[in-house]
Amino acid sequence: MDPLIVFLQAVVSGISIGCIYALVALGFVLIYKATEVVNFAQGELMMVGAFFAYTLVDLGGVPFVPGVLLALLATAAFGVILNHLLLRPLIGSPAFTIVLATVAVSTLLRAVVAMIPGWGVETHRLSNPLAGQVVPIGKLVVSAEHLMVIAVTVVLVGALYLFFSLARVGVALQATSQNQLAAGYSGIDIRRMFGLIWGISAAVAALAGVLLAPAAFVHVNMGYIGLKAFPAAVLGGFGSLPGAVVGGLIIGVVEELAGLYAPEGVKNVAAYVVLLAVLMVRPQGLFGISKRVRV
Amino acid sequence: MKFYKKTSYTEDFRLFRDGAAAFWYALLGLALVAAPFVLPAYYLSQLVLIGIYVVAGAGLMLLSGYCGQVSLGHAAFFAVGAFTVAVLEKHGVPFLAAFAAAGALSAAVGFVIGLPALRLSGLYLAIATLAASFIVTEVIVRWEGVTNGASGLNVAKIRIAGWIADSEPKLYAIVLAVAVAAMLAVRNIVRAPLGLAMMAIRDSETAAQSMGVPLMRVKLAAFAISALLTGLAGALYAHKLQFIDPDQFTILVSIEFLVMIFIGGIGSMHGIVLGAAFVIALPQLVAVAKDYLPAAVAQQSGLQAAVYAAVLLAFILAEPTGLYGIWRKIKHYFSMFPFYRKGSLRRAKSFAKSETW
Numbered sequence: 001m002d003p004l005i006v007f008l009q010a011v012v013s014g015i016s017i018g019c020i021y022a023l024v025a026l027g028f029v030l031i032y033k034a035t036e037v038v039n040f041a042q043g044e045l046m047m048v049g050a051f052f053a054y055t056l057v058d059l060g061g062v063p064f065v066p067g068v069l070l071a072l073l074a075t076a077a078f079g080v081i082l083n084h085l086l087l088r089p090l091i092g093s094p095a096f097t098i099v100l101a102t103v104a105v106s107t108l109l110r111a112v113v114a115m116i117p118g119w120g121v122e123t124h125r126l127s128n129p130l131a132g133q134v135v136p137i138g139k140l141v142v143s144a145e146h147l148m149v150i151a152v153t154v155v156l157v158g159a160l161y162l163f164f165s166l167a168r169v170g171v172a173l174q175a176t177s178q179n180q181l182a183a184g185y186s187g188i189d190i191r192r193m194f195g196l197i198w199g200i201s202a203a204v205a206a207l208a209g210v211l212l213a214p215a216a217f218v219h220v221n222m223g224y225i226g227l228k229a230f231p232a233a234v235l236g237g238f239g240s241l242p243g244a245v246v247g248g249l250i251i252g253v254v255e256e257l258a259g260l261y262a263p264e265g266v267k268n269v270a271a272y273v274v275l276l277a278v279l280m281v282r283p284q285g286l287f288g289i290s291k292r293v294r295v
Numbered sequence: 296m297k298f299y300k301k302t303s304y305t306e307d308f309r310l311f312r313d314g315a316a317a318f319w320y321a322l323l324g325l326a327l328v329a330a331p332f333v334l335p336a337y338y339l340s341q342l343v344l345i346g347i348y349v350v351a352g353a354g355l356m357l358l359s360g361y362c363g364q365v366s367l368g369h370a371a372f373f374a375v376g377a378f379t380v381a382v383l384e385k386h387g388v389p390f391l392a393a394f395a396a397a398g399a400l401s402a403a404v405g406f407v408i409g410l411p412a413l414r415l416s417g418l419y420l421a422i423a424t425l426a427a428s429f430i431v432t433e434v435i436v437r438w439e440g441v442t443n444g445a446s447g448l449n450v451a452k453i454r455i456a457g458w459i460a461d462s463e464p465k466l467y468a469i470v471l472a473v474a475v476a477a478m479l480a481v482r483n484i485v486r487a488p489l490g491l492a493m494m495a496i497r498d499s500e501t502a503a504q505s506m507g508v509p510l511m512r513v514k515l516a517a518f519a520i521s522a523l524l525t526g527l528a529g530a531l532y533a534h535k536l537q538f539i540d541p542d543q544f545t546i547l548v549s550i551e552f553l554v555m556i557f558i559g560g561i562g563s564m565h566g567i568v569l570g571a572a573f574v575i576a577l578p579q580l581v582a583v584a585k586d587y588l589p590a591a592v593a594q595q596s597g598l599q600a601a602v603y604a605a606v607l608l609a610f611i612l613a614e615p616t617g618l619y620g621i622w623r624k625i626k627h628y629f630s631m632f633p634f635y636r637k638g639s640l641r642r643a644k645s646f647a648k649s650e651t652w
Binding site: 038086090093095096097099100101103104105107108111112114115227230231234238265268269271272273275276279280283284285 | 359365411414415417418419421422423425426427429430433436437546550553554557561597598600601603604605607608611612615
């Protein structure tokens, strides 16, 4: 085959997987920006979301689109509850403690999901209406699933952008993430905002899980993709939403290209090599702002 | 209740607080020496594992607990130590030399991984160490000519100039010696200017810098020493298991180390030992508890992980100062009896705070 076509093909599938990294990374960043919690359980929220979708669509027989929407709502509710039960009591603890708490949550979620009958440790297939279809674009052959991932991500990022810049609640959320004290004084209910942001973030994660499901199936360890999304978020500069998207795309594309041209094994660590290289040059990430610290 | 009246600054930096403390530590030392003659083989084997984890924990505690640099990559140093000793011994290098080389190579890797730490802090550093550890593990997997890749390596028994550690008590003796040396080393560093500089960095990097602490040198030293100790622990671990493969050194090990120092009690020497004992004992306790649980619960494969996570959460929510905090409270309760109140030991400042997190 034409090397250029091979290259482009890899780029397209890289963008597609990068979109998923970007969505998970968006979840990290949303929570971090608003609440300063680094949520190591983001990948597991994604896993839980995918399992909800699988249960509704494949076990429950709900049609695909409403089933997925319901799953997103359920995961959002789950995120809100998680925040309420666990993270709220920890406000003000050292960050190290909070990180360990979210790590514990991720372990707990994996263990509990493995115990639930019908979920367990097997891999499941989330049926989806686009399975197996391909769309030829010129000489490129792109799978419909990849296109769907890209399209959904674009729509979602656009929707989030509009939400944060136009909607009243969105602006309140922005205010909360910029200055909690000032936001509180302006009459914004900070605790409600925290719950809301956890809900949004969990829903975004669940969507990522549904989009990932055709490529990687639904299983208890699918949350480990969070370990790739994390570098994506850091690469973009933790705390920057566009940065998370760009970081995700960079890592997805670099990974695919490394799989194509580099020796075996490089693909697995490409994300981390890129991350370290970027951090060496720009310690605050691509879009991050370095802050001065007062003593 | 005992009161300490200090008459000189150097009293703050003594190895033991007073004669009584030294006496109790001596007693503990005697008990540890006597352990192989008293304990059944199984418990001794667990003690060996605890000793190995103490060495690794001492390393991580120095870096995270005292210098405030969070590392999610200590499994990499553990792996480097284990593989170095295994590979060198396969080529006929005697144990002591291989052991030293394992420490040295780990320290070198720690130095390199520590380099970005000069510019990164908090979250960025944690992720950078995580990334570096993934890269190290991948190198071990792919460098098949030397490390035998994913199929792993067999490790012979420890052999020092004709003497072979072919039984558990002999291995125990070596591990105990290394663990005590590691604890003393960390304790001495913490008492020395280097350790004080580390704690200054932990409490406020900017303030430390303006007091003249050379950030770069101290952080790199913390990383290198921490990696050295963890590498030595890895070398012992290889000899304990007698078989190593890269799958034993995943991110879960890094997390286990962090959990260990957290549950033990961040920023305390006792916490290292308590945490190591906890991490080793918990799976055994779960295994014992399985016999008393209904079959439907006991047969779940995720049970151990679930208990582990639940205990960790319980500590985080109820007792963030860890096991050492509980120990201090108990001690305080009795020494103050009957005047102990709930708020007696509430400390305003938390340990291991860092600016960016």
